[in-house]
Amino acid sequence: MKITKKTVGPLAISLSLALSSCTGLPSSGPSASAISSASSERAAPYVLIPVTATTLSLMSTADPEKLSATFGSGRQQSASLIGIGDIVMVSIWEASDNGLFSNGTGGKSGGTQIPEQPVGTDGMISVPYAGQVRAAGRTPRQVKLDIEKALTRMAVEPQVLVHVSKNVANTVTVTGEVAQSGLVSLSPRASRLLDVIALAGGPRSESQALAVQVTRGSRSQTIALEKLISDPRENIFVQPNDIVALIRQPRSFTVFGAAMANSSVQFDEPELYLNQALAKVGGLSDERADAKGVFIYRTEQASAVARIAPGRTYAGAGPFVNVIYQIDLKDPNGFFLLKSFRVQNRDLIYIANSSLAEIRKFSTLVSTTAAPVAQAAAIGSVVNNLATK
Structure with missing residues (x-):
């Protein structure tokens, strides 16, 4: 086929159409503006919460992993009372x-x-x-x-x-990753959670990967074993008929978007903060990341969201709410927020692409699209010159 100016024209039109469709470029996730605009919709499927010092203070008081908040920190029922079956x-x-x-x-x-x-x-x-x-x-x-x-x-x-x-009635069932599962008798002096775990022989594997689940009646709560050891307030008094289970529960978080590495990372720290989590994947990509768009995706208890973000509306109803926390690192205070934001098990951290990164991506698309067109035009010119000789 002879390439002439007539054939180059449609190629130029195709190029202009490609230029006008830059918003359709492939991306690793939504932009920061897209997340913000979607959250303002009346029936948004999530709540977007900008992280501030006040937010962090409210989050610490609404920590769901607190045995003392679920069961109280009072003393146990008297283990000196005789019970049925004793x-x-x-x-x-x-x-x-x-x-x-x-x-x-x-x-x-x-x-x-x-x-x-x-x-x-x-x-x-x-x-x-x-x-x-x-x-x-x-x-x-x-x-x-x-x-x-x-x-x-x-x-x-x-x-x-x-x-x-x-003693049969005043006992606690201890099971799971302990040396010897079974019933542990409570002493009249009152037994705490770590006491009954020790009486069952202690953990039979590394404590970093273990969680302690306490079930009392219809209520149940789980806490990392290392957090239980490090925080004396969580070492609550057990009650007769409690069930204490040591569960192997490796904790992890996932990073997507404009980070140096996209991966799932396991962690052993009893408390991991966001700056430490980002450091585990090499931090943000200087060339691609939007410093205003550091997002943490998490499912929270509705009661906690009502405390952290009162008056906010969201789609659906129930005991849990989808929440996206946003940290703006353009604000110098944002780095202090990173040091205070605690990462939880199964958190998803997403770093949005900056608009400049999208422009670079679009420029690459333009160059890869325009190069064949320019080459075809040059070849057509050479062919025309040869044909006139």
């Missing part, structure tokens, strides 16, 4: 050799020991000549006094000892 042993002494329970050796005898028995579902135990005695929900001393009172008219100055030989 194995109880009753021993009885008398002051006379000829008493109801004496064995002919007087007060120096070892007394009469009633065989061990479990506390029934009705909360009662059975004692000869005293009948049914309520034990559940009472201390051994209270049960002792009741038995002595019941035997006063039949025995000679009876002295009673009540002992819980096997």
Whole structure:
């Protein structure tokens, strides 16, 4: 085919169409302006929250990973109370050799020991000549006094000892990544969370990858083991029937966009801050990154969002809300915010491309599109010259 000015014309038109469609350039994600404009829509699927010092202060008070906030930091229920299923042993002494329970050796005898028995579902135990005695929900001393009172008219100055030989009701179930799963009896002095983990033999793997899940009734909360160790306030008192599970839970965050590396990164630190997280992937790309567009994607509890951003509306309803936090590094204070913004497990960090990067990308497209056109025009000129000779 002979290339002439007529064939070059349509190519020029195609080039102009390519120039007018620069907004359709391939990109690693939305621009900062696109995220901001979408968040202002009435039915936006997420809440955009600019990060400020005030925001960070509110976020710290609404930290979802707080056992003390979920279960309280008060002391445990008394572990000295007898419960249903506990194995109880009753021993009885008398002051006379000829008493109801004496064995002919007087007060120096070892007394009469009633065989061990479990506390029934009705909360009662059975004692000869005293009948049914309520034990559940009472201390051994209270049960002792009741038995002595019941035997006063039949025995000679009876002295009673009540002992819980096997504690079943006042126990905590400890399972998961511990040396020995099972029931751990609570002591009357009150047991804390780390106490029962230690009584179960402690963790059987590195603590950096473990989380502790506490379940009490219908409530459940999980915290990183290292955070539990480092923060004494989270070492709460356990309660009877609690379930404590050590779970292998490697934590990670993901980085996309104009960073030096796009990847998923695992971390062991009990508290990882955003400046440290960005350093793990080499930081922002100087050539591509929009310093105003550092975004953290996260799903938050609706109650936390109401506290952090009161009055904000979002699409859908339920206990959780999609949130995008934005940090502006054009503001000199932004770097202080990086040092205070805590990264959570499964966070997605997105660095938007700058408009200058889009211009560079468009320039590359122009050059790669225009070069064949210019080359074709040059070839056409040479062919025309040869044809006229």
